[in-house]
């Protein structure tokens with residue numbers, strides 16, 4: 001990729017600002033000042049700006065511990081979004097949330113720059129399992145587990161069978177295969193036990209890293225990335 005395009009993709013400078021940066025010799029490729037925006041940066045080259053090494057990977061996958069109170073959106077005029085929790089390079093690279101968690105829902109949110117990957121993971125045809133911990137208003141019982149397993153009927157669709165494991169009278173772990181709008185809340189609502197708190201523990205092969213605190217993120221490991229591409233039915237070379 002051209003050096004000026006790379007710097008702008010990484011959000012380091014606009015194509016016009018690049019000219020000045022390059023002219024001033026502030027950008028080095030493999031230790032040599034490079035003043036030519038059209039220079040084709042070789043794969044794996046070390047690029048620095050003012051001596052700061054740049055992470056030049058254009059494909060990124062992020063696991064975020066979404067806290068309550070932020071929107072799952074790329075941007076919003078008035079409210080904080082999950083993108084505000086990540087360094088600006090992720091916005092520059094158009095890293096996007098895969099599906100959405102409600103503003104008050106916490107837990108694992110995947111974000112990726114790979115649109116095809118994200119698209120496939122949320123496709124209804126793919127049935128990617130998601131596990132949530134729910135605290136509800138009411139006492140859960142075996143009849144609720146049976147209703148979830150049979151497929152809860154909602155006003156506009158019948159949910160696919162879901163697994164409900166009751167952990168205490170008002171908490172349960174629920175595994176769903178789809179991700180329609182407010183799905184889990186609507187399912188509990190349908191059995192008369194509205195959700196008070198909802199937390200996502202897993203998304204397909206990914207489990208929320210226990211080291212992460214709310215609002216923190218990390219990039220996926222190579223193993224997680226491979227498992228995710230497999231879950232999406234995509235070939236993946238690292």
Ligand code: URA
Pocket residue numbers: 100101102103105181182183184185186198
């Ligand atoms: N189901 C919901 O109802 N809310 C979420 O945030 C996620 C799944």
